Amino acid sequence: MQEIPYTFNPEWLLNSFPEGIIALNSDQKILFVNPSAESLLGISKKDFVGKRCSHLIEVEGAEQKCLLERTLQTEEPLTQIESKCQNKQGEKLVLRSSTFMLKDEHDKSVGAVIQFRVISSERPAGETAPKNLLFDKVVGKNPRMLEIYNLIPGLARTKSTVLIEGESGTGKESIAHALHSNSPRREKPYVRVNCGALAEGILESELFGHVKGAYTGAISNKQGRFELAHEGTIFLDEIGDVSLSTQVKLLRVLQEEEFERVGDTKPIKVDVRVIAATNKDLKKAMDNGQFRQDLYYRLRVVPITLPPLRERRDDIPLLINHFMKVFNQEMEKNVEQVSPQTMSTLINYEYPGNIRELENIIEHALVLCNGNIILPEHLPRDIQIRKSDHVDRAISREHPLEAMERELIIQVLNQCNWNFKETSEKLRISRTTLWRKMKDYHIVK
Missing domain, CATH: 3.40.50.300 (P-loop containing nucleotide triphosphate hydrolases)
Structure with a gap:
């Protein structure tokens, strides 16, 4: 498998996210469900893609229950909304979700995306969690x-x-x-x-x-x-x-x-x-x-x-999420996210110590993190950290997926010495799209 900077693929990125991601088109039909959403909600994307949202994720007590439908109707993003739903296994889930609009190159709204994570779950009375021995300590989808x-x-x-x-x-x-x-x-x-x-x-x-x-x-x-x-x-x-x-x-x-x-x-x-x-x-x-x-x-x-971690980079977000859960429990903390800039640094690091080194890095980060988001300054000093600017922070707060895309575009530009033709080829997008994204994300040399 090639490294991210050389074969950036948006769908690969979405599929690698530990958070659930679901996208609707303007007709309120589901366009995309990533593997984490399938796992968290106990659904299969083949049963939902092309169908209406129909209260897939509901907000208890809200007049307009589906967050995605609500975002489509108002064209206003929602940030860190707590919602409740029940997955196919009968678990009652409390989710923390954010939504944003999907827009085409003419800035016309064409759909909406929800990004969510489970912050608590409760099984029906009398039921016990299924014991999955196989994946108890083994994580990855590579x-x-x-x-x-x-x-x-x-x-x-x-x-x-x-x-x-x-x-x-x-x-x-x-x-x-x-x-x-x-x-x-x-x-x-x-x-x-x-x-x-x-x-x-x-x-x-x-x-x-x-x-x-x-x-x-x-x-x-x-x-x-x-x-x-x-x-x-x-x-x-x-x-x-x-x-x-x-x-x-x-x-x-x-x-x-x-x-x-x-x-x-x-x-x-x-x-x-x-x-x-x-x-x-x-x-x-x-x-x-x-x-x-x-x-x-x-x-x-x-x-x-077993492949080294540098050859299975698509598993890094899942492993990060796994180790965060482990150390949150051990340290009695509630660190929920990794900033896009930090995630980009971790995905592109070479990991001579492989998974064990990543585990140590996340433990180090949680020791230093006093909030709920792992930032670049929480990583060990020997890992090269890209410093953020005010544009990074603004994008990160409002649209974390765009922040990740911006960071990866910058990395490919640097790899190609800011040659736009070579960069667009490696990103597999047109030069026009590259220039538009650079303008949208305020990317300058």
Whole structure:
């Protein structure tokens, strides 16, 4: 996937927003519903696009209930309106919404857009929230990630060994945990071992256990992680750091489902599902004689390769929203939004530490944020921040989507050294449209 500055697509942007977005035309028929709106309201856009709004989002006690219809009739935007509705699952939702008019190039009103988020929800009495184990810690809608998510339910039902490959911080353990949580072994142990954090002798004892007197300091018998994971799942993180001698013993467990404790000759049978992960190139390690070929293929029955965050930028807004919810709860805060300028900075950052780094950035931002909007100054200093001007702030308050578009246009202009022809081609718009947007957004070099 190419980066935003080179392939700006308005629909992609709308689909990436964590807030729900619904657009109507001037006939009060629904033009567009983004995935977040589908998820929040429990609807499918195919059931609504082309149909009338018909009180999709209602304001309790208001004479004119549909906010979008109200905006179309008055041609006046609404800002931060609290409204109530019930989704298809019967949840009573309290929403905070803003609306604005859609206008054509002649400044004629052609429709209206609502942007909303859920600020509270309540399930009907006697009902409990459905437990979605699969996506408890896994977030994203990127096509490459969706392929992985779609693989997990079927793969989880098997005992097949899985090798998860990807850079540090890409969420390998979240995938491993999802596989266990959706498996028939979910009620049994899930044991994680960081193979790279333990010295060779200690790792062998940690994995397989030892008997009393096996070595100096072994004052009693000790169960290893494989025994503790019996009938469950063992997750071997950083498998590429395991020594060749320990690799031999791992291979035996995978082939024969048995091992001996250190210092013992009695075999112990074990029923364990093995999931391994690495941030190293195991093929290269294999070619260099540092990783056994037979173990590699035993582990790699089903390979899963996680893309780095810089290759799934369309997931960044969703991940930001997820981490905001997590840290709001932990810190007892109510930070609800990310300013368009901040969002643009976060989307275009390279993330050498991947999802883990983004999580740390959002935690840092919430610590510093005393309001309800994350601003550029709340981000860590080592992240390059674009400073806002008075035009940014004015647009941000009134039309957050336009603010995002303005920021992205500026970035592409800078990438193209303000060459209008090249910029319009990369934005996939005409030069006339580019000039009009620059005029509308007060963009000057």
